[in-house]
Amino acid sequence: MAQESKITATTTETETTDPGPSQQPPLWQRSTESLLVDFKTDETQGLTTTEAKRRLTENGPNELTAKKQSNLLRFLKQFNNSIIYILAAAALITFLMHHYSDSIVIGLVIIANAFIGYFQERSADNALDRIKALLVSEAVVIRDGQKVTLPARELVAGDLVQLEAGDTVPADMRLINADNLKIQESALTGETDSVEKGEDPLSAATLPLAERSNQAFASTAVTSGSARGIVTTTGSATEIGSIQQNVADVKQQATPLMKNLNSLGLGLSIAILIAAVLLFILGMMTHVYSLPVLLVAVITMVVGSMPEGLPASTSVVLAMGTQAMTKQNVIVKTLPAVETLGAVDIVNTDKTGTLTKNEMTVTDILTTQDTYTVSGVGYDATGQVENDEGQRVAWQEDPDLEWLVQIAGQTSDAEFHEEDGQWVLTGEPTDGALTALYHKLVGHDPAPQEIDSQPFDSATRYSARLVDFKDQRWLLVKGAPQTLIRQMKEQGDTVDEAAWQARLSQLTRQGKRVVALGYQPVAGDIADVEDLTIGQDFHLAGMAGIIDPPRPGVADAVRQLRYAGIKVKMITGDDPETAAAIAEQLNLSEQAKAITGPELAQLSDDELAKKIDQYTVFARTTPADKLRIVKAQQSRGHVVSMTGDGVNDAPALKQADIGVAMGIRGTDVAKDSADMVLADDDFMSLLGAVREGRHVFDNIRKTIRFLLPTSFAEGLIVVMSILMDQSLPLFPTQLLWINMVSALTIQFAFIFEPAESGIMKRGPRDVTQGILSKYDVFEVTYVSLLISGLGMLAYDLLTAQGLSTVVGSTMTLNVIIFGKIFYLFNLQNDHPVFSKYFFRNKMSFAIVALLIALQAVIIYWPAMQGVFHTTSANFNYGWGIPILAGIVVLIVTEIAKWLRHRYDAKMVAREQRNF
Numbered sequence: 001m002a003q004e005s006k007i008t009a010t011t012t013e014t015e016t017t018d019p020g021p022s023q024q025p026p027l028w029q030r031s032t033e034s035l036l037v038d039f040k041t042d043e044t045q046g047l048t049t050t051e052a053k054r055r056l057t058e059n060g061p062n063e064l065t066a067k068k069q070s071n072l073l074r075f076l077k078q079f080n081n082s083i084i085y086i087l088a089a090a091a092l093i094t095f096l097m098h099h100y101s102d103s104i105v106i107g108l109v110i111i112a113n114a115f116i117g118y119f120q121e122r123s124a125d126n127a128l129d130r131i132k133a134l135l136v137s138e139a140v141v142i143r144d145g146q147k148v149t150l151p152a153r154e155l156v157a158g159d160l161v162q163l164e165a166g167d168t169v170p171a172d173m174r175l176i177n178a179d180n181l182k183i184q185e186s187a188l189t190g191e192t193d194s195v196e197k198g199e200d201p202l203s204a205a206t207l208p209l210a211e212r213s214n215q216a217f218a219s220t221a222v223t224s225g226s227a228r229g230i231v232t233t234t235g236s237a238t239e240i241g242s243i244q245q246n247v248a249d250v251k252q253q254a255t256p257l258m259k260n261l262n263s264l265g266l267g268l269s270i271a272i273l274i275a276a277v278l279l280f281i282l283g284m285m286t287h288v289y290s291l292p293v294l295l296v297a298v299i300t301m302v303v304g305s306m307p308e309g310l311p312a313s314t315s316v317v318l319a320m321g322t323q324a325m326t327k328q329n330v331i332v333k334t335l336p337a338v339e340t341l342g343a344v345d346i347v348n349t350d351k352t353g354t355l356t357k358n359e360m361t362v363t364d365i366l367t368t369q370d371t372y373t374v375s376g377v378g379y380d381a382t383g384q385v386e387n388d389e390g391q392r393v394a395w396q397e398d399p400d401l402e403w404l405v406q407i408a409g410q411t412s413d414a415e416f417h418e419e420d421g422q423w424v425l426t427g428e429p430t431d432g433a434l435t436a437l438y439h440k441l442v443g444h445d446p447a448p449q450e451i452d453s454q455p456f457d458s459a460t461r462y463s464a465r466l467v468d469f470k471d472q473r474w475l476l477v478k479g480a481p482q483t484l485i486r487q488m489k490e491q492g493d494t495v496d497e498a499a500w501q502a503r504l505s506q507l508t509r510q511g512k513r514v515v516a517l518g519y520q521p522v523a524g525d526i527a528d529v530e531d532l533t534i535g536q537d538f539h540l541a542g543m544a545g546i547i548d549p550p551r552p553g554v555a556d557a558v559r560q561l562r563y564a565g566i567k568v569k570m571i572t573g574d575d576p577e578t579a580a581a582i583a584e585q586l587n588l589s590e591q592a593k594a595i596t597g598p599e600l601a602q603l604s605d606d607e608l609a610k611k612i613d614q615y616t617v618f619a620r621t622t623p624a625d626k627l628r629i630v631k632a633q634q635s636r637g638h639v640v641s642m643t644g645d646g647v648n649d650a651p652a653l654k655q656a657d658i659g660v661a662m663g664i665r666g667t668d669v670a671k672d673s674a675d676m677v678l679a680d681d682d683f684m685s686l687l688g689a690v691r692e693g694r695h696v697f698d699n700i701r702k703t704i705r706f707l708l709p710t711s712f713a714e715g716l717i718v719v720m721s722i723l724m725d726q727s728l729p730l731f732p733t734q735l736l737w738i739n740m741v742s743a744l745t746i747q748f749a750f751i752f753e754p755a756e757s758g759i760m761k762r763g764p765r766d767v768t769q770g771i772l773s774k775y776d777v778f779e780v781t782y783v784s785l786l787i788s789g790l791g792m793l794a795y796d797l798l799t800a801q802g803l804s805t806v807v808g809s810t811m812t813l814n815v816i817i818f819g820k821i822f823y824l825f826n827l828q829n830d831h832p833v834f835s836k837y838f839f840r841n842k843m844s845f846a847i848v849a850l851l852i853a854l855q856a857v858i859i860y861w862p863a864m865q866g867v868f869h870t871t872s873a874n875f876n877y878g879w880g881i882p883i884l885a886g887i888v889v890l891i892v893t894e895i896a897k898w899l900r901h902r903y904d905a906k907m908v909a910r911e912q913r914n915f
Contacts, residue, residue, distance in 0.1 A: 027232055028202040028212050032176045035230050039158040043176065046142030046160040055156035062155040062171050062234035064244050079114055089269070139170035142228075159231040163216065165224050172238040173216045173229030175199045180457055181225035182428075183216055185209075188239055188623065188648050189573030194223045194428060208597045208620035209239065210573050219647070223428070224455070243623045246651035247673060255336040255657065256343045256639055256767035257697065261314065264704070264771055275719070276301060283722055297728060301718035314700055320751045321696035328688045329679040331663065337675035339700065340658040341641060342693025344566060345764040346633055347686065348626075348656070349643040351572035351579055353665045354683060355586060356548040359423070360433040362408075364512065364545030366503050367400035376440055377549045379416060379423040379432065383440045395441055403541040407476045407517040409438030409446030411465045430515060433546045434478070454529040464529050466522070473524050475532055481516040481543055484534075491535030500543075507545040511581030516543045547582075555586045557684045562587070564690065565763030569616055571626050573648070576619035589616040596620040600628065608632045626652035639767055643678075643686070645670050660686065694765075695755040701771055702827050703750045707742075709783035710820045714738060716788035717812070727805065729795040729812040731869045737858065738816055745851040746820055752843035753828060775900060779893075786892060787819035790885040798877065810859060810870045811877050817855055818886030821848055826893040830901070833894055 024030070024038065032043070041047055047055075091107050139152045142160035152170040155161070161173060169183070175197060182194040189210045197213055209217075216222075216229055218238040235241055276298050283294040321338035325331075332338050352358050359378040364371070365385070372393060376383020385395045395401045414427030414435040425432040438446050449468040456463040462479025469476075477484065481504055488495050507514050520538040558568050568588050572579050576594040583592035594617035600608065605628070612632040618625065626642075630652045633640045642649065642656035645666040650673040653659030661674035664681040671677055678685045714735050721728045772780070794815050795808045824844065831837045839845075858864040860872050872878075 026205070026207070027174045028204075028207055028214050030174070031201055032199070035174055035176065039230055039232070041158040041160065041230060043160075044142075045145040047156070047158050049143055052143060052154070052156050052159065055158065056154060059156060060235060061153040063153045064236060064241050075114060079110070085269070140164075140167075155231050155234055157231050157234060161229055161231055163222050163227045163229065165222050165226065167222045169216045169218055169220045169222065171218050171231045172233040174232050175214050175216060175227050175229040177229075178214075178227040179225050180455055181227045182223045184221045184223050185217065186646055186648075188217055188220065188243075197225075197227065199227075206598045206601070208573075209622045210620055239622075240647070243647060243650060246623060246627055247654055247669075255340045257339045257700070258336050260767065260771045268708075272715070275715075279719060279722060286722075286725070294722075297718055297722060301715045314703070316748060317696055317699045317703060317751045321692055324692050324695075325676075325689055328685055328692070329663075329682065330685050330689045330692075331677040331679055332675070333677070334675050337658055339693050339696045340639070341660075341676070341686075341689050342691075342695070342697050343639045343765050343767050344641045344658060344690065344693075346567050346569060346638045347561060347641045347643060348569045348571050348630065348633075348652070349683070350645060350649060351570050351574055351582060352548060353645050353662060353681070354643055355550060355554050355570065356582065357551050358548060358665065359425075359436075360429040360513075360546050361549050362433050362437040362544045362546050363549065364507055365401065365404060365542055366500075366507075366545070367398065367404065367542035368540070369400070370398065371503070372401065374437065374440070377552060379425065379436050385441065400541045403519060403539075404517050404544065405438055405441055406469070407478060407519060407541060408434035408544065409442065410448035410450075410467055410469065411463065411476050411478050411517075412438070412446070415445075429548075430513065430546060434515070434544065437544070451527055452529045462534070464532075464534065466526065466529050466532075473522050473526060475520050475522050475529065475534070476517075477519065477534055477538070478515055478517045481514055484516045484518055484538075484540060487535035488538050488540065489535075491533065491538065493535065493538065495540070504543065507543075509577070509581070510545075510547070511575075511578035512545040512547045514543050514545055517541050547578075550582065550586050551683060553682070553684045557687045558586050558588055560687055560760065561690065564760045566690065567616075569618065571618040571621055571629060571642075571644075571652070573621055574619055576617065579617045579619045583617050592616040594619050597622055597625045600625050605632065605635075609635045612636060623648040623651055627655055630655045637768065639764065641686075643683075645681075649673075660689075691755065691760055694759050697765065698756060698759070699750045699753050701776075702753065703747060704771055705776055705779065706750065706820075706824060706827055707747055709780045710742070710787065710816070710823065712780065712784035713787035713791070713816060713819065716784055717791055717816075720788060720792050724792075726796075729791065729805075729809055730816075731809060733868050734809065734813050734870075737868055738813070741817075741851060741854050742820065745847050745854070746824060749824055749841065749844040749847045750827075752841050754840055756829060779896065782896070783823060783889070783893065786889055787816060787823070787885075790819065790888060791815040794881050794885060803877070804871075806869060806871045807873045807877055810873050811881055813868075813870065814855060814859075814878060814882035815885045817851065818882040819889045821851065822886035822890035823893060824848070826890055826897065830897070832898070833890065 027035075030038070036043055040051075088110060091110070137152055138149055139155060140162040141148055141150050141155065142162065143150075147162065155171050159171075161170060163169065163181070175181070176199050178197050178199045181197040183197055184194045195210065195213065197216065199214055202212070202214060204211075215232075216227070217240065219240045233241075236245060279301060280294065280298045283297070284291075315335060318335040318338045322332045322335060325338065349355055357378045361376075361378060362374050364373055366372075371388050372385050372395075373388075374383055374385055385393045385401065387393050393401075395405060412427070412431040412435045414425060414431035416423045416425055416432070416435070416439075418424070427435075435446065448465065451466040451468065451473070453465040454463060456479070460479075461483040462477055464475055464477045466473065466475055468474075481500065485495050485497055485500060489497070504514055518538055518540040520534070520536060522532060526532065561568055570579055570583050570588060570592075576596055580592045580594045583589060583594075593615050595615045597618075597620045600618070600621070603611065608628060609632045612629065613636060618629055621629070626644075626649065630640055630642055634655075634657070639658075640656045641658045641660060642652045643660040643662075644650075644653055645662035647667050647669045649661075650669045653661060653670060653673040658676060659674035660676045660678060661670040662681045663671070663677045663679040666674075666677065666681075676689065714730070717730055718728060791812045795812045798808045798811060799805060825833050825838075828841055828844065829837050858868045859870045859878060865871060
């Protein structure tokens with residue numbers, strides 16, 4: 001069985017695969033000699049085949065494994081919640097009453113909900129499979145002193161592995177030899193810039209993953225150079241294995257809405273059950289009905305009071321929200337996720353590719369005499385050079401500026417090609433920024449007449465190229481500013497280092513990477529860069545400030561999210577100063593407070609939970625850090641969204657209340673772990689999704705406020721009849737008709753309700769308060785009593801005049817229906833019913849017309865009269881009195897709305913005075 005060591009946030013030690021002593025310094029601190037002894041291997045011979053087989057048998061293959069739940073058990077788990085219990089009880093009751101069609105409909109709802117939950121959880125397994133596929137299939141290994149190509153799954157701790165440009169690292173390794181090695185580690189850190197690697201031991205006691213420059217990690221890619229390393233961990237013990245295990249360990253959580261609905265459903269079922277028992281006992285004591293009749297009456301009350309249409313209505317409102325989000329390029333994978341984003345009060349987001357374009361761009365240029373800015377964001381933008389007064393500059397007229405642009409183009413090997421309307425870079429991001437600068441200003445790709453070149457070396461910190469240009473042979477150089485200035489000083493040149501350093505610091509404080517570019521003339525017969533000494537007659541053309549620029553519109557989206565009461569936090573593998581600078585540019589905070597992954601590791605879970613709200617930026621984070629951050633925020637009662645695009649984001653995406661992945665740049669692992677995908681990678685889409693989430697919750701809440709009192713009114717009529725020792729005004733089939741016709745028509749009117757004005761002004765809802773406020777409960781109570789009381793009053797008055805009970809039942813049936821209709825108009829919005837907002841939901845009028853037409857069918861069609869105990873009553877009894885009763889409901893509820901608004905206004909005014 002593959003080893004499954006738990007990987008911590010700050011150390012990746014060989015707890016199960018390291019044959020050496022248990023108490024060892026971190027891998028990055030050890031010398032080559034120490035590593036060879038600890039792992040019992042040889043620097044030139046590697047492991048013997050016999051020893052490798054022994055270790056493979058002992059520790060298991062180098063592959064990712066994760067325990068998966070059986071599909072049957074996963075499916076059966078979907079039935080274990082209170083909403084399903086309530087639906088099952090309703091289905092059983094209707095079945096026992098021989099209303100088989102109702103039982104079938106409710107049963108289908110149960111099964112549909114189970115399948116939705118089942119496929120939602122299946123996406124987690126998809127994420128695990130995607131991670132597993134990241135491991136390379138073959139590797140070049142030194143065994144018995146020979147280079148051999150082996151299946152990567154056969155690698156063991158202590159193996160010597162050879163890496164070349166283009167290879168994928170097959171296991172976690174400690175490098176013992178590296179030649180100009182660069183590795184792309186975005187799978188783990190999320191940062192797309194390749195990392196320079198070397199073999200020298202590092203002195204720091206703790207290091208974040210992104211700074212372990214003498215280690216290579218499984219699933220990362222070698223972009224340049226070569227290396228040899230000792231395998232230190234394999235399979236599930238690797239960093240990528242840790243990510244997979246974290247994804248597997250995160251348990252799917254119920255959304256805030258489902259928690260609220262479960263709580264509401266459980267409370268309702270208990271209340272209705274208690275009422276039914278008390279009513280049955282009371283009926284037995286008073287002997288109002290015979291036992292069979294009493295039993296039918298109680299069951300009728302339960303069925304009438306039970307809002308069976310609530311889950312279906314909720315699902316339809318969520319589905320409509322899903323469709324609305326799809327039109328805004330937001331793909332929702334699970335229905336409850338639609339509403340969850342509306343309840344979010346923290347949005348965690350990755351930096352690279354989410355807040356920024358992931359397109360390194362030259363934004364500033366420093367020459368000896370001047371400071372310039374470059375307009376245009378990203379690879380495909382046009383732009384121009386401007387001076388510090390914002391005026392356009394003819395860059396060709398400044399010799400240093402012209403040289404800098406030419407050096408930028410002629411020393412870069414980066415290329416661009418277009419895929420699906422997006423520019424894709426081939427090469428290093430820094431080279432991409434310089435090539436983009438050249439193309440932006442010159443208008444075409446550079447075509448250097450190269451004689452020879454020297455690639456960037458981490459030891460010298462610069463690269464150089466020998467070219468023929470302007471009828472002269474030149475050495476063009478780009479590299480670290482301090483390095484080139486030192487080279488010039490060593491060759492006797494005079495450089496105002498202090499002045500350059502002051503200007504350089506201004507850019508670095510803004511989180512920008514700075515590259516110096518210069519040139520020197522050489523003799524025409526020189527053909528080898530190594531024959532030259534940089535700094536002899538060297539001219540420093542200037543320096544370029546490079547940054548991954550914020551996406552257009554992100555700053556405005558962040559401002560609007562904060563206005564809506566949502567805090568935006570940045571979680572990134574980047575440098576803390578760079579991340580904090582970007583955070584302040586994007587207005588995440590006026591003064592962004594940052595903490596790093598190693599600092600997080602020093603805090604216990606309880607300490608982190610206490611301090612988590614203090615920080616806006618979390619830098620140098622590992623996947624395990626991101627997971628801890630989300631958990632700490634949730635422990636503080638926050639509803640948390642996590643936005644990301646990389647494999648390293650997967651555990652946090654799954655743990656968050658709502659995981660949001662990028663659709664274009666996002667990895668398949670991230671998409672499978674998330675609940676929602678931004679198809680256009682536009683952070684602005686989040687803003688629309690939050691608004692739609694709040695809109696969806698408003699409509700669900702209106703639906704519940706409508707269903708409960710109208711359902712309870714039906715049950716109360718039965719209760720009142722028993723208490724008043726009279727016959728039931730409504731027959732069981734009529735109650736079922738009301739529930740069925742409402743389920744098909746009027747309760748769906750709310751799915752077409754437009755969003756309330758000012759929906760983004762209010763803060764996120766408090767999910768701990770449930771769906772209904774105290775006023776809502778009061779409203780449910782008095783409206784239930786009002787509608788049922790009007791129905792009973794009308795029935796008693798008519799039967800007292802000698803009219804038949806069938807006429808009375810027909811009229812009472814319509815009283816309930818018109819009570820629902822007029823209550824619908826009251827609930828549609830918070831404004832007075834007769835205002836400019838009256839006709840904004842035009843679909844509600846069509847639905848009401850359909851409902852009235854269906855009522856006419858069961859009243860006037862003889863075949864229906866026998867089934868539903870109705871009759872062709874005259875207009876006054878059949879329609880006039882019910883309409884009048886509905887108007888009474890509307891007037892009372894409108895007065896209550898007006899009084900509530902006055903009370904709310906007084907409370908706001910009092911709070912303002914106190915403030």
